[in-house]
Amino acid sequence: MNDMPRFPFRPQDRDPLIPPRFPFPDGIGQVELPTGQVAWLVTRHEDVRQVLRSADFSSNLTKPGFPAIRPIPPSEVSPLPGMFIRMDGADHAHFRRMLTPEFMIRHVRLLEPLIRDTVVGALDAMRASGAPADLIKWFALPVPSMVICHLLGVPYTDHGFFQERSRTMLAWATPIEAARAARDDLLGYLAKLVAAKQREGGEDLVSRLAAERVATGEMTADELIGMSMLLLVAGHETTSNMIGLSTLMLLQHPEEVRRLADKPEAIEDAVEELLRFLTIVRTGLPRVATADTEVGGQVIKAGEGVIAWLAGANHDETVFTDPDALDLSRGSHSHVAFGFGVHQCIGQPLARAELRIALEELLTRLPNLALAIDPAEVEFRDAVIFGAQRLPVTW
Amino acid sequence: MSRVEGDRSVCAGSGNCVRIAPDLFDQDDDEGLVVVLQPEPPPERDRAARQAENNCPTGAIKVTD
Numbered sequence: 256m257n258d259m260p261r262f263p264f265r266p267q268d269r270d271p272l273i274p275p276r277f278p279f280p281d282g283i284g285q286v287e288l289p290t291g292q293v294a295w296l297v298t299r300h301e302d303v304r305q306v307l308r309s310a311d312f313s314s315n316l317t318k319p320g321f322p323a324i325r326p327i328p329p330s331e332v333s334p335l336p337g338m339f340i341r342m343d344g345a346d347h348a349h350f351r352r353m354l355t356p357e358f359m360i361r362h363v364r365l366l367e368p369l370i371r372d373t374v375v376g377a378l379d380a381m382r383a384s385g386a387p388a389d390l391i392k393w394f395a396l397p398v399p400s401m402v403i404c405h406l407l408g409v410p411y412t413d414h415g416f417f418q419e420r421s422r423t424m425l426a427w428a429t430p431i432e433a434a435r436a437a438r439d440d441l442l443g444y445l446a447k448l449v450a451a452k453q454r455e456g457g458e459d460l461v462s463r464l465a466a467e468r469v470a471t472g473e474m475t476a477d478e479l480i481g482m483s484m485l486l487l488v489a490g491h492e493t494t495s496n497m498i499g500l501s502t503l504m505l506l507q508h509p510e511e512v513r514r515l516a517d518k519p520e521a522i523e524d525a526v527e528e529l530l531r532f533l534t535i536v537r538t539g540l541p542r543v544a545t546a547d548t549e550v551g552g553q554v555i556k557a558g559e560g561v562i563a564w565l566a567g568a569n570h571d572e573t574v575f576t577d578p579d580a581l582d583l584s585r586g587s588h589s590h591v592a593f594g595f596g597v598h599q600c601i602g603q604p605l606a607r608a609e610l611r612i613a614l615e616e617l618l619t620r621l622p623n624l625a626l627a628i629d630p631a632e633v634e635f636r637d638a639v640i641f642g643a644q645r646l647p648v649t650w
Numbered sequence: 651m652s653r654v655e656g657d658r659s660v661c662a663g664s665g666n667c668v669r670i671a672p673d674l675f676d677q678d679d680d681e682g683l684v685v686v687l688q689p690e691p692p693p694e695r696d697r698a699a700r701q702a703e704n705n706c707p708t709g710a711i712k713v714t715d
Contacts, residue, residue, distance in 0.1 A: 307707070308708065308709060348662075351663070352663070352681055352682070352683075354682075355662070355663030355677070355681060355683065356663075356677070356678075356679055356680065356682035357682075358665075358682075359663060359665050359668070359677045360665050360668050360669060360672075360677070361676070361677065588670065588701065588705060589705055593664075594707070595707045596662075596707050597662040597707070597708050598662075599664045599666075599707040599708075600664070601663070601664070603665070604665055604669070607669075
């Protein structure tokens with residue numbers, strides 16, 4: 256037991272932007288989690304896709320054996336109503352299908368002018384504040400926050416409140432009580448918001464779900480509150496970390512940026528490569544086996560925990576040649592940065608559009624953008640989602 | 651000529667197919683689930699159809715010869 260690798264991996268002696276190396280020559284092996292639980296870590300592209308697509312692996316964290324990536328004892332775990340990322344089968348589909356049309360490509364395209372205005376507005380505000388400025392504070396965090404606020408009908412003036420609580424919930428160092436308090440604060444805030452939308456109505460997503468799903472009995476108000484929290488947190492945390500890290504990555508690869516400047520239509524492939532390379536959900540996706548299943552030549556028994564390690568799959572050299580090298584033109588269509596299977600990120604068209612527009616405007620409006628500190632001094636977030644703490648820049 | 655099918659009962663509406671091959675796939679306004687626009691795509695779109703099949707996270711797309 257003593258030589259079993261511990262997971263999540265601690266930073267290794269290499270560029271932190273590159274995901275850690277995994278310790279298993281066969282691509283699968285057992286790791287010890289912070290709770291002392293043992294789980295299978297699945298790292299190959301093919302195996303990660305198999306686990307995430309298979310009905311034999313459950314996302315329901317109340318099932319015995321479900322692997323806890325954070326040091327939270329299973330007895331403390333109570334899934335929130337409406338938190339459909341932790342549901343399986345028909346329960347999951349019931350909630351997800353209320354949202355699929357909202358986030359599909361055709362609808363996100365209609366939001367692009369709003370996204371571009373938001374991006375340009377944030378850049379203008381950053382420039383007006385004077386250099387050096389923290390790109391995370393002025394750009395990477397406000398852009399996705401403003402967009403998701405607009406979609407959900409959450410007043411952006413409350414951004415300090417929800418951003419701080421999201422960060423607390425997601426940071427490793429947060430004690431359980433503090434994480435629960437942050438979550439309860441957010442739920443209380445969203446309960447008031449949902450009640451107001453039920454009374455007053457509106458065109459935003461939460462108002463429409465209240466009128467079309469809660470009033471009709473398809474979901475409860477508590478489920479809408481839980482779903483709203485999921486969308487609010489997922490809608491700003493992930494994309495903001497991707498914008499920050501992508502910028503850092505590009506600043507360190509000026510030759511790739513020059514190639515991009517000569518061929519602006521290549522931005523879509525560049526976004527895919529950044530998603531692949533960085534894989535910000537570095538802790539992977541937890542599942543529990545509900546039947547004995549063979550994965551990568553290993554039999555996983557019912558009741559055993561599995562972690563589908565997205566970062567491993569996205570740096571699998573049998574799928575991506577020279578995976579630890581950034582190649583913006585490689586066309587990384589089969590990466591799993593958004594997960595795989597029925598739970599694959601519902602907001603991916605929105606995330607892609609935000610990332611593309613943010614990078615386009617950043618590179619064209621601030622062509623002399625540069626890091627104001629030594630790259631080695633950039634502090635990274637010790638959190639469920641990987642990101643840079645601050646990114647002081649000049650232009 | 652290959653034949654393309656989309657199974658709406660397993661589709662999760664992630665939209666990978668629409669991103670990869672917008673001329674072959676769409677999602678409907680009501681449920682956001684897969685709609686096959688060209689069940690028998692021209693040979694030059696065969697590769698795109700197979701890429702959509704391979705990248706579908708739920709295995710909802712089938713391309714047969």
